[in-house]
Amino acid sequence: MPFKTPKIDRVGIQERCAKFQSRSLKADTKKKLLRLALNMVDLTTLEGSDTPGKVKQLCNKAILPHGALPNLPQVAAVCVYPSQVKTAKKALNGAKINVASVATVFPSGQAKLSIKLDDTRFAVDEGADEIDMVISRGEFLRGNHNYVFDEIAAVKEACGKARLKVILETGELSTLDNVRKASEIAILAGADFIKTSTGKIQPAATMPVTLVMLETIRDYYYSTGIKIGMKPAGGISNAKLALHYLVMVSETLGDDWMNNNYFRFGASSLANDLLRQIVKQESGLYQSKDYFSIG
Amino acid sequence: MAKKENKNIADLKFGATIEYAPAPESNAHIEIKKKYELFIGGEFVAPEKGKYFPTINPATEEKLADIAKADATDVDKAVKSARYAYDNYWSKISGSQRGKYLFRIARMLQERAREFAIIETMDGGKPIKEAKGFDVPMAINWFFYYAGWADKIEYAVPGKNPEALGVAGQVIPWNFPLMMAAWKIAPALAAGNCVVLKPAETTSLTALKLAELIQEAGVPPGVVNIVTGEGDTGAAIVNHADVDKVAFTGSTRVGKMIQKSLAGSGKKLTLELGGKGANIIFEDAAIDQAVEGVINAVYFNQGHVCCAGSRLFVQEGIAETVLQKLKDRLKTIRIGNPLDKNTDIGAINSKKQLDTVQDYINIGINEGGKLYQDKCSLPKKGFWCKPTIFTNVSQASRVVQEEIFGPVLTVQTFRTIDEVVELANNTYYGLSAGVWTDKGSKVFQVGNQLKAGVVWANSFNKFDATSPFGGFKESGFGREGGLHGLTAYLK
Known part of the structure; x- marks a missing residue:
């Protein structure tokens, strides 16, 4: 170490954090x-009910966040399930926006390693630029840190050129000491990014966890x-909180x-609140949510 | 950890992406009179000799107001009015009625918290976020707490049937002007005493604003008298024959003079004097939080804190790491306009104090200390000092031994518990100390051996009205806060 x-x-x-x-x-x-x-948002849709139509809509939103303000920056990536990667890749049509895909049996990670690796390879083969994997929280909490490390290292290898984000699912780790430990394991095993949460477990991202x-x-x-x-990721739904994170x-x-x-920022509704605040800064007026397209 | 394994790794860079735009607290509606008189017998009266002195904003050097200078005649009037109020009114009413007045003061302070915070910042130079978040809430906390004691005095010291002392003379410093006034006035009044209080000459305004509030609250005339002036005014209060009790917070030098002059007078005395707090970080501490604690311990209120953790002791295995983290942290500290909500360190309280701090910085350099200051810029006008760290210092260094009362931290290392306890106690002060370790048993093992009035564990500069505060050795005697603080005003 x-x-x-x-x-x-x-x-x-x-x-x-209060400071x-x-x-x-x-x-x-x-x-x-x-x-x-x-520009830092990973525009996300991770629902069982996701359709190619919804993913295309999300990609269009990623390219042109708000038609009324054409000079806005684009988001960083769209984040989808492996089965939607191809659709997203096509919809983004060469724009400088990455496709991130969750993998490794997201969100629970409750499967054997070979299945997780297959899941990862599938997403990469479909064209994912970034892989968001989940760690085996059960093994971590049991103290089986080597297992967690080896699993991340194996997924990293399966990623090839795709950047690997490792989701700790901090809402299930119970202590900040565990968050620290899991962060270290993820980094040492090859994570390019460490990520707080799947968004499926409460609490998701918090400032204390992120600070650790x-x-x-x-x-x-x-x-x-x-x-x-x-x-x-998860829980950062308004611009004010996002700015606290940036500080x-x-x-x-x-x-x-x-x-x-x-x-x-891994978020689905943050982008529109940011847009609302940007419009407010430009025009001096708050507009109703109806003026902003859903992702 | 943050210790660099390789010298080629560049330091982290801060401050280029977010340049905080000025965010000043508006002081447009704040009313500061051109001239302030003495508050004696419930009225604002001119000093006998008609002398005044200016009070300035240390961040701009602009004059804020003229303050009346009280001489011995004025002090005599104030003591007489306190005595009259005590004999004829305050000692006659019930405890619950005294409590009613104190609760009223507390509530009115709450309502006007913002106004008091802004004036505190303008007159004293401290950051508005501290005035708003610490000074004023603490003052309110003290009034509420002691208001609750007022009707329970007979239970405060069971079986003793305690009584008030009479007239208390109180002299307070410039570092927490309003809070110190509250620390002195609230327990004295709750216990049934009347007071003559003198604020420090550089920071009279919030005490005088408090006098206005006390007048408005309908507190009987003479129960609280506030006389302003310099050292000679304070001496006149302390040496007045009809004062039963003297409470002083300030420098050890003046504290010694007071104790000498009171010898044999029969007056009760409490002194809260200087300090040179040891802040000890063990290898098993939560390091990032300990580093934040060190920043809070020594740079809070520009280091104008008697209980500041100005001597840092780091266990040798993490010394480099802690120092790297401290230096990185200094890069994100903002110095400047105290009224700006983003300001972390405000102005040094006075030119005189700035000279003192700078003298000590020069002494530290001449003694061979290694100085670290960040490259931040300072405003052109006003009194400013960058947060400073001295390494390569030893017990023999004056910057380690003497109280600087400014934003100056000395860093020493240690190997064993016995060694650090000996180092920490090797001082003529004994006010505060801090211990940082994840191990609960070590907190008690070390804490019990430290000769300091307060030992904080994994925190620093935490206060509450329910908790007694005071020192050992040349840091003074007597306790303020809690039941202990009440009994200092009872016989």
């Missing part, structure tokens, strides 16, 4: 960050020089992480 696992103090983490939330963002800073946040993961990324950077990305990233990891290469 290149680094030793420090303990996490929950109260201290909460106090630090990020007390930063006041105004004027040009706010405008800039709203656009940056939009950001601090792990920072410590790994100082010990190796390698930058790992971060993706909080947290910028004051924890700094400027190099303030782009969609290293930071993403």
Whole structure:
């Protein structure tokens, strides 16, 4: 292990998060960050009822988030199930937007390794640029850390050139110490990104959990020089909260992480609230939700 | 961990993506009079000699108001009015009636919290987020807490039938002006005493605003008297023959003078003086939270805190890591306009204090200490000092021994528990200390050996009206807060 696992103090983490939330963002800073946040969104649909039509609609939204403001940045990626990857890839039609696919029997991960690897290879073969895998929480909580490590390493290999995001499902890990430990295992096993949640379990992303993961990324950077990305997912549905997250990233990891290469929001409804706030900044008026297309 | 395995790994870069736009708290509606008089016998009266001194905003050097300078004659008037109020009214009414007035003060302070916070920031230089989030809520907390004691005094010291002392003379410092006034006035009044209080000369405004509020609350004339001035005014209060009790918070130098002059006078005395708090991080601590705790311990209120954790002791295995993290953290600290909601460190309270802090920084450098300050820019006007870290210092260094009362941290390392306990206790102060470890038993093992009035575990600078606060050795004696704070005003 290149680094030793420090303990996490929950109260201290909460106090630090409260400080990020007390930063006041105004004027040009706010405008800039709203656009940056939009550019960091992984526009997501992960429903059993997803249809090719819905995925196409999502992809169109990714390319042109809000027709009335043509100069907006695009989102970072669309995130779908493996079976929808081909549809998404085609719909995006060469736009510089990645297709991310959940894999490894998302969201539970309750299957044997060979099935998870097949799931991953299928998504990659269909054209996925990024793979969002889930860890085996049961094995982690049982203390079987080697199993979790080996599984991530195997999936990483199956990913080939696709970037690997490892979902810890922090809502099931029960302590921040576990979040720290799982983050380290994921990073050491080959994660390009670490991600909080599937969005199917409550609580999903929270600021304290994200801060613990950001601090792990920072410590790994100082010990190796390698930058790992971060993706909080689920529960970040409004622009104000997204901006608090950006303050947290910028004051924890700094400027190099303030782009969609290293930071993403996994969210379905965040994009429209960001658009609403951007329009408000441009026009001075809040528009009703009816003015924004659903993804 | 954050220890660099390879020197080629670049430091993290901060601050280029988010440049916080100015977010100043509006002070447009804040009313500060041109001139403030003395509050004696429930009225605002001019000083006998007609002398005034200016109070300035240390962040802009602009004059805010003229403050009356009380001399011995004015102090005598104030003590007489306190005595009259005590004999004829305050000692005659029931505890529940005294409590009613204190509850009223607390509620009115709550209603006007924002106004008090803004004035505190303008007059003293502290960041508005601290004035709003700490100073004013704490002052309110103190009034509410002691209001609750007012009708329960006979149960405070069972079987002793406690009584009030009479007139208390109180002299407070400039670091937490309103909060210190509350710490002094609330328990004194609850216990049944009347008071003559002198705020520090650089920060009289919130005490005088409090006087206005007390007047508005209908507190009987003379129960609270507030006289403003410098050291000689304080001396006149302390040495007045008809004062039964002296409570002083401030420097150890002045505290010693007070104790000398009160010897044999029969007056009761409590002193809350300086400190040089040790903050100890063990290898098994939650390191990132400990680092945040160190920042909070020493840079809170520009380091103008008697219980500041200004001496950091780090266990050797994590010393490099902690230092790297502290330096990174300093890069995200914002210094500047104290009224800005994003400001973390405000202005040094006065030119005099800035000179003192700078003298110590020079002493530290001359002693061979290695100085670290971030490259942030400071406003042109006003009194400012960058947050400072000294490494390569030892017990013999003056910057390690003496209280600086500014944003200056010294860092030393240790190997064993015995070693750090000896180092931490090797000081003539004994006010506060902090212990950072994930191991509960170690908190008690170390905490019990530290000679400090308060030892915080995995936290720092936490206060509550229910908890007593005070020092050992040259940090003073007597306790403020809780039942202990009440008994200091009872016989």
